[in-house]
Amino acid sequence: MQEYKAQLEQQLSALKIAADQHQVDSLLAYLALLVKWNKAYNLTAVRDPAEMVTRHLVDSLSILPWIGEGRLIDVGSGPGLPGIPLAIMRPELDVTTLDSNGKKTRFQNQVKLELGLSNLDVIHGRVEQCDKGPYEQIVSRAFASLADMLNWTGHLCSDQGVFLAMKGLYPEAELNQLPPGYALKACHRLDLPDTDGERHLLILGRA
Numbered sequence: 001m002q003e004y005k006a007q008l009e010q011q012l013s014a015l016k017i018a019a020d021q022h023q024v025d026s027l028l029a030y031l032a033l034l035v036k037w038n039k040a041y042n043l044t045a046v047r048d049p050a051e052m053v054t055r056h057l058v059d060s061l062s063i064l065p066w067i068g069e070g071r072l073i074d075v076g077s078g079p080g081l082p083g084i085p086l087a088i089m090r091p092e093l094d095v096t097t098l099d100s101n102g103k104k105t106r107f108q109n110q111v112k113l114e115l116g117l118s119n120l121d122v123i124h125g126r127v128e129q130c131d132k133g134p135y136e137q138i139v140s141r142a143f144a145s146l147a148d149m150l151n152w153t154g155h156l157c158s159d160q161g162v163f164l165a166m167k168g169l170y171p172e173a174e175l176n177q178l179p180p181g182y183a184l185k186a187c188h189r190l191d192l193p194d195t196d197g198e199r200h201l202l203i204l205g206r207a
């Protein structure tokens with residue numbers, strides 16, 4: 001995957017994200033496993049490795065500036081997005097990824113093993129039934145409506161914890177249907193290199 005190294009470094013640098021050599025190598029090793037396993041297990045509809053760099057690795061890391069210190073869980077993580085790239089870039093942070101699809105969590109466990117990600121915990125199960133936590137940061141990408149996300153994950157969130165939802169277009173209608181007791185704290189437009197279409201990060205918490 002060395003042929004994608006320059007693209008990855010360029011796009012991270014455009015986002016002002018500093019990655020050391022070990023982190024770049026780990027991101028490329030994750031990309032190689034994703035490409036390999038995707039052929040047999042259909043983990044993502046994105047098949048082209050160059051597109052995976054932009055739409056999966058760099059997109060996942062575009063929220064890095066808003067990731068804090070407390071325990072983090074990525075719900076509906078699929079093949080580990082954004083949780084695995086975040087765990088690679090923040091080795092001191094406890095990162096949990098959770099998905100109900102067994103072949104996706106098996107893939108994630110293989111990545112954990114091959115990359116030696118000791119800060120990553122992979123859970124196979126439905127988020128509504130998860131009794132781990134509390135977590136200070138609950139992250140999701142392409143997972144559910146904001147209302148469903150809050151209803152399904154509220155029990156996992158510490159009192160001062162935040163929900164970070166990665167969305168495409170600004171989800172005005174979803175924001176009008178938040179469950180009682182929750183409020184939007186901040187919204188950031190994510191400016192990704194080499195992509196069209198809008199990306200937003202919504203940060204929600206208890207009102």
Ligand SMILES: C[S@@+](CC[C@H](N)C(=O)[O-])C[C@H]1O[C@@H](n2cnc3c(N)ncnc32)[C@H](O)[C@@H]1O
Binds near residue numbers: 098
């Ligand atoms: C569209 S995929 C997104 C995967 C990944 N976050 C990404 O951005 O590529 C949604 C994922 O959520 C998982 N999922 C859906 N409902 C779930 C639930 N209630 N509990 C846990 N995982 C769930 C699915 O198995 C699927 O892998």
